[in-house]
Amino acid sequence: QIVLTQSPAIMSASLGERVTMTCTASSSVSSSYLHWYQQKPGSSPKLWIYSTSNLASGVPARFSGSGSGTSYSLTISSMEAEDAATYYCHQYHRSPPITFGAGTKLELK
Amino acid sequence: EVKLVESGGGLVQPGGSLRLSCATSGFTFTDYYMSWVRQPPGKALEWLGFIRNKANGYTTEYSASVKGRFTISRDNSQSILYLQMNTLRAEDSATYYCAREGVLRFFDYWGQGTTLTVSS
Numbered sequence: 001q002i003v004l005t006q007s008p009a010i011m012s013a014s015l016g017e018r019v020t021m022t023c024t025a026s027s028s029v030s031s032s033y034l035h036w037y038q039q040k041p042g043s044s045p046k047l048w049i050y051s052t053s054n055l056a057s058g059v060p061a062r063f064s065g066s067g068s069g070t071s072y073s074l075t076i077s078s079m080e081a082e083d084a085a086t087y088y089c090h091q092y093h094r095s096p097p098i099t100f101g102a103g104t105k106l107e108l109k
Numbered sequence: 110e111v112k113l114v115e116s117g118g119g120l121v122q123p124g125g126s127l128r129l130s131c132a133t134s135g136f137t138f139t140d141y142y143m144s145w146v147r148q149p150p151g152k153a154l155e156w157l158g159f160i161r162n163k164a165n166g167y168t169t170e171y172s173a174s175v176k177g178r179f180t181i182s183r184d185n186s187q188s189i190l191y192l193q194m195n196t197l198r199a200e201d202s203a204t205y206y207c208a209r210e211g212v213l214r215f216f217d218y219w220g221q222g223t224t225l226t227v228s229s
Contacts, residue, residue, distance in 0.1 A: 035215040037154075044206060044219040045154065051213050088154055092214035096170040098144070098156040 002027050004089050004101035012109040019076040021104040023089035028069045033092040036065060036074050039103075040085045048087065049074060084108045111135040111218045113207050118223030125197050125227070131190040131207030131220055138188035139163040142210040145181060145192045147203040148222075155203075157181075159210065160190070197227045 003026040031052040037045040049065040117129040144159040158171035208216035
């Protein structure tokens with residue numbers, strides 16, 4: 001199965017700071033099937049970025065995603081308080097199992 | 110409006126069984142793959158399995174961690190997704206989510222989750 005490794009596990013950022021987190025796959029993943037979710041404590045995950053770089057409905061434009069092959073990233077151009085959350089990457093490659101990364105917890109400094 | 114509402118969680122003894130339900134509305138249920146995902150307290154998301162849509166014969170796939178113990182089914186007449194869990198273990202304790210899969214296999218809608226605790 002494809003293992004997704006997210007780094008860092010925990011990070012903090014100040015308001016207005018640029019934030020980048022990464023998701024590295026153990027084998028190549030189609031960029032069409034690499035997605036990101038945001039989850040806040042006590043809430044369900046929300047689809048945040050789909051197919052590497054497409055923002056889900058309602059996601060602020062300060063978010064962006066990029067990558068290909070085994071290396072993907074999520075970037076926030078300017079940190080806002082509401083962005084504090086855990087972000088998970090997720091892949092589906094041709095057949096099960098579907099896998100998630102362990103998450104990056106983003107805190108406000 | 111798309112809605113997914115899980116129910117059926119609770120406290121179960123090790124070795125016991127439980128069935129979770131996910132009532133859906135706001136979309137054509139038979140058109141979509143549906144998945145179950147769980148999250149132990151303070152830990153990451155884990156995909157458990159999915160059931161395909163009508164066009165793909167409603168067949169199922171499971172993760173290795175639950176294959177043979179968990180069964181996913183669907184009542185298409187009532188738009189309800191089920192997760193039958195048998196031979197439960199302490200490590201199955203988690204919040205269980207149902208999720209709808211989009212065409213590119215992302216999970217575009219999630220339920221609010223239902224919590225299972227396996228303990229004596």
